[in-house]
Amino acid sequence: MSDPQRRCIATGQILEKGALLRFAVSPDGRLVHDVGMNLPGRGMWVSCDVEAVELAIKKRLFAKAAKQAVDVPADLVTEIERSLTRQCLALLGLGRKGGQVTVGFAKVEKALKSGKAALLVAASDGAADGRQKLKRIAGPLPEIDIFSGAELSQALGRENVIHASLANGALKRKILAAVSRLSQFRGRSGLNTEVSE
Known part of the structure; x- marks a missing residue:
């Protein structure tokens, strides 16, 4: 629809x-x-x-x-970008509270290998080697990479969040839609694969 x-x-x-x-x-x-x-x-x-x-x-x-x-x-343009960013991060926080978010390299790797992860989240300022290793395991899964480790840490209530994943479901679709809007507004892609739902 x-x-x-x-x-x-x-x-x-x-x-x-x-x-x-x-x-x-x-x-x-x-x-x-x-x-x-x-x-x-x-x-x-x-x-x-x-x-x-x-x-x-x-x-x-x-x-x-x-x-x-x-x-x-x-400052309307800045205000819009801030509110779109807050919306994305609030949705990730909601996922954490609902037990749908996995945080940490080893746990995300395990979630990817077991098929429990449907979306990969990587801090934009995280080390490239770790991100690439998880991306290889994730294959065609979408990856969000537009938030810093500090933004992800605050949203997920944990320190030094670099890698996270999200289980499949309605929240994943909402997050992808919100990130897509933010990326579109910024004039760049924040998703490393096409979003097709």
Whole structure:
């Protein structure tokens, strides 16, 4: 089943909601990035990339779409990237609490070999040899490599997290979708294989 579609106010393209960012206007007239896509009020949709957001700001398209004066934060682009990053890391944290995340080289290696891992997570600043060894074992499994060891450690409530894996299930799909949006916004791929669900 495909996502409902919305029109980007900056490019005019009609895209699935998953490829767009949703914005709402707070009661005090401030523009808010609705990362969870669930804030009340009429949503405004912009393609999930920096250029589209900057175009919407430059041409005052948020105010036009909202049909009212809108206070656009000066650091909106940074704020969007931060909230998308927080969303990804919060989902990983949820996986840890639900017992779906395995942490540590030896445990991840074991999870991969036993077929219990469906997604590999590697710290962007981790040593290349360890990452490559696990990637070889993982084969075609998707790998997320856009978070630092410090970010992963904080999200997973452990020290020095470099390697982690996630079991299969709905949470894996949510994490892949969230990482894909963040990577798209940053203009790079954060997944080392195509995401096909």
